[in-house]
Amino acid sequence: MRRVLYLTPIVFMVVFAICPILIMVAISFWTRAGFSVVPAFVFDAYGEFFGGARTAVLTRSILTALLATALCLVVAYPVAYLLARRSRPGFVRVVLLLFTIPFLVNYIIRNFSWAYLLGRTGPINETLLALGLVGAPVDWLLFSTFSVYIGLVSSYMPFMVFPLWLVLAGIDQRLIDASSLLGATPLQTFLRVTLPLSLPGVFAAVIFGLVGILGESAVSLILGGAGYELMGNTIMSATNVLNYPLAAAMSTVTVGLMVLLLVVWYRVADIRTFLGQIMGRG
Amino acid sequence: MHGAKTTHRLSLLLLALVLVFLYGPLLHPLLVALSQTGQVGPGMTFTLDWFGTMFSGRLVGPALVNSLIAAGIAGVITPILAVLGAMAVREFKPKRLIVLIMILPLFIPAVTMGLASALLLRMLGIPASLLTIVVIHIVWALPFAFLIVLTVMSGFNAVYLEAAYMSGANRWRAFRDVELPLIWPGVSGAALFSAIISFNETIRTTLVQGANNTIQTYIWSQFLQVGLSQQLFALMASLILLTVGLVVVMIALSLRRTD
Numbered sequence: 001m002r003r004v005l006y007l008t009p010i011v012f013m014v015v016f017a018i019c020p021i022l023i024m025v026a027i028s029f030w031t032r033a034g035f036s037v038v039p040a041f042v043f044d045a046y047g048e049f050f051g052g053a054r055t056a057v058l059t060r061s062i063l064t065a066l067l068a069t070a071l072c073l074v075v076a077y078p079v080a081y082l083l084a085r086r087s088r089p090g091f092v093r094v095v096l097l098l099f100t101i102p103f104l105v106n107y108i109i110r111n112f113s114w115a116y117l118l119g120r121t122g123p124i125n126e127t128l129l130a131l132g133l134v135g136a137p138v139d140w141l142l143f144s145t146f147s148v149y150i151g152l153v154s155s156y157m158p159f160m161v162f163p164l165w166l167v168l169a170g171i172d173q174r175l176i177d178a179s180s181l182l183g184a185t186p187l188q189t190f191l192r193v194t195l196p197l198s199l200p201g202v203f204a205a206v207i208f209g210l211v212g213i214l215g216e217s218a219v220s221l222i223l224g225g226a227g228y229e230l231m232g233n234t235i236m237s238a239t240n241v242l243n244y245p246l247a248a249a250m251s252t253v254t255v256g257l258m259v260l261l262l263v264v265w266y267r268v269a270d271i272r273t274f275l276g277q278i279m280g281r282g
Numbered sequence: 283m284h285g286a287k288t289t290h291r292l293s294l295l296l297l298a299l300v301l302v303f304l305y306g307p308l309l310h311p312l313l314v315a316l317s318q319t320g321q322v323g324p325g326m327t328f329t330l331d332w333f334g335t336m337f338s339g340r341l342v343g344p345a346l347v348n349s350l351i352a353a354g355i356a357g358v359i360t361p362i363l364a365v366l367g368a369m370a371v372r373e374f375k376p377k378r379l380i381v382l383i384m385i386l387p388l389f390i391p392a393v394t395m396g397l398a399s400a401l402l403l404r405m406l407g408i409p410a411s412l413l414t415i416v417v418i419h420i421v422w423a424l425p426f427a428f429l430i431v432l433t434v435m436s437g438f439n440a441v442y443l444e445a446a447y448m449s450g451a452n453r454w455r456a457f458r459d460v461e462l463p464l465i466w467p468g469v470s471g472a473a474l475f476s477a478i479i480s481f482n483e484t485i486r487t488t489l490v491q492g493a494n495n496t497i498q499t500y501i502w503s504q505f506l507q508v509g510l511s512q513q514l515f516a517l518m519a520s521l522i523l524l525t526v527g528l529v530v531v532m533i534a535l536s537l538r539r540t541d
Contacts, residue, residue: 002453003373003374005366005369006366006367006369006370006373006374007370008363008366009363009364009366009367009370009384009424009428010367010370010380010383010384012363012420012421012424013383013384013386013387013421013424014383016399016402016417016418016420016421017386017387017390017395017421018383018386019402020395020398020399020401020402021390021394021398023398023401023402023405024394024397024398024401027401075300078293078296079296079297079300082293082294082296082297086290086293093533095297097529097533098301098304099304100529100533101308101525101526101529102304102305102307102308104475104478104479104482104525104529105308105482105521105522105525105526106482106483106484106498106521106525108484108485108498108501108502109307109311109501109518109521109522110307110308111307112311112505112510112518113306113307113308113310113311114307116310116314117306117307117310123322123323126323154303154304154307157300158304207389208388208389211389211390211391212391212392214391215390215391215392215393215394216391217392217393217485218484218485218502222505231391231393232391232392232393232485235393235394235397236393239397239400239489244401247397248397248401251391251393251394251397251398254391254394255390255394258389258390258391261389262382262389266378266382
C-alpha cells in the first residue's frame with residue numbers, strides 16, 4: 001500500500017508527460033482527412049516538414065539555440081562560480097533570491113518590456129542619442145536577431161545559474177586546496193580541477209537551454225518582428241490550421257534531439273554527480 | 283594579492299550588470315502603469331488610474347479567478363506528489379531513472395508539451411477545462427517541487443526515523459510526527475514555488491485551455507489581437523508585485539529552517 005503511494009508521482013508523470021509525447025510521436029505518422037487525423041504509418045508529415053521552407057526554420061532554430069545557450073553559459077557560469085566558490089553564505093542566499101525572482105516572473109511579460117526598452121523611442125536609444133553616440137535612433141536594436149538573443153538570454157540564463165551553482169558548490173574544497181598545494185596556479189586549478197568536475201552541471205544547464213530555445217515561440221514573436229520564426233512558431237502555425245500530423249512531426253524532431261542529449265547526459269555525466277549533494281549516497 | 287582583489291571587484295561588477303539586465307524588464311511595466319500617458323522618463327506624470335481600471339475588461343475577472351484556483355490546487359497537489367516522489371527515490375531502484383522521469387518536463391519545450399497534452403485530450407475525448415489547465419501546470423511545476431523536496435530530505439538524518447521505530451511508531455506515525463515537521467520548510471517552499479509557477483505559466487496553458495483563460499493567457503491573447511494597453515501594463519505590474527511578494531514569503535519560510 002505504502003509502495004503504491006510512492007509510485008503515484010511516477011505514474012502521474014508517465015500518464016501526463018510521457019504518454020502525451022508518445023501519442024504525439026504516433027500522430028506524426030498519421031494522415032490528415034479534412035479537419036481530423038486518421039491512424040496510418042506514413043512519413044507524409046515529415047516529407048512536408050523537410051521538403052519545404054520549414055527546414056530553414058529548423059536550421060535557424062538549431063543555430064540560435066546553440067549560440068544563445070553559449071551566451072547564457074558565458075553569463076551564468078561566472079555568476080554561479082562566484083556564488084559557489086568565493087562568497088559568504090549570507091551573500092549567496094541574497095543573490096540566489098535575486099535570481100529566483102526574475103526566473104519566476106512570467107518570461108513573456110519580461111520580453112514585452114524588452115520590446116519597449118529596445119525600441120526606437122525606448123530608453124536605450126534615448127540614452128545613446130543624449131550622449132551623442134549616435135545621430136539617429138538605432139534600428140537594429142529591436143525586431144532583429146540582436147533583440148531575439150537579448151530576449152532568449154534574459155529568459156533562459158536565470159534558470160541555468162541554479163544547476164551550475166549546485167554542481168560548483170558540491171565540489172570538495174580539499175581537491176582545490178590539493179591542486180594549489182601541488183603548485184598549480186589558480187587558472188590551472190580551474191581548468192584542470194574545477195571545470196572538469198562541474199561538467200555534469202554544465203551539461204544539465206546546456207540541455208535545458210538548448211531544448212527550451214529550440215522550441216521557443218514567444219520570444220521570437222515578441223522580439224523577432226514580422227516573419228521571424230523559430231520551431232515553436234512553426235509548430236504553433238501548423239496547430240492553428242489543425243495540421244496535427246505536421247505539428248506533431250516537427251515537435252517529434254525537437255523531442256528526438258532532446259532525447260539524444262538526455263541519453264548522452266545519462267550515460268556520460270551520471271546524474272548522481274550533478275545531484276550528488278541532494279541524492280545522498282544513492 | 284592585488285590581482286585577487288581586482289578579480290573580486292570585477293566579478294562583483296559582472297554580478298551587478300547581470301542583475302541590472304534582469305531587473306530592468308521587471309521595473310518597466312510598473313513605470314508604464316504608473317504613467318499618465320504611457321511615456322516613461324524624467325518629468326513623467328504619475329497616476330494610479332490604470333490600476334483602478336485594470337479589472338474593467340469583461341474577461342479579466344474570470345481569468346483571474348481561474349488563475350487563482352489553478353495556482354491554489356497546484357500549490358497543494360504538487361508538493362504532495364513531490365514528497366511521494368522523493369520517497370520513491372529513497373525506496374526504489376534505479377534511482378537515476380526515477381529522478382530522470384520526475385524532472386523530464388524540464389527538458390520538453392513549452393509548445394511541444396502543450397501540443398502533446400492537447401493531442402492526448404483529443405484522443406481521450408476529454409474537453410478542455412480548468413482541470414486540464416491544472417494538470418498541465420502540475421506537470422510543469424512538479425520537477426521543481428521534487429528537486430526542492432529532495433534537497434531538504436537529503437539533509438534529514440535517518441537516525442531519527444530509527445529512533446521513532448524503536449519507540450514503537452509505525453511508518454506513518456514516524457513520518458507524520460518526526461520527518462514531516464523537520465522537512466516542512468522545504469515542503470511549504472515547494473508548495474509556494476509550485477503556486478508561483480502555475481500563476482506565471484502561459485504557452486502550455488494556451489494549448490489546453492479551450493474557451494477558458496488564465497490571467498496570463500488573457501494578457502497574451504490581448505497582445506496577439508489588439509496590442510498592449512495601459513490597463514494591461516497595470517495588470518502585469520500587479521502580477522510581478524504579487525510574484526515578488528510570494529517569493530519573499532517563500533524565502534522567509536526557508537529562513538526559519540536555519541534558525
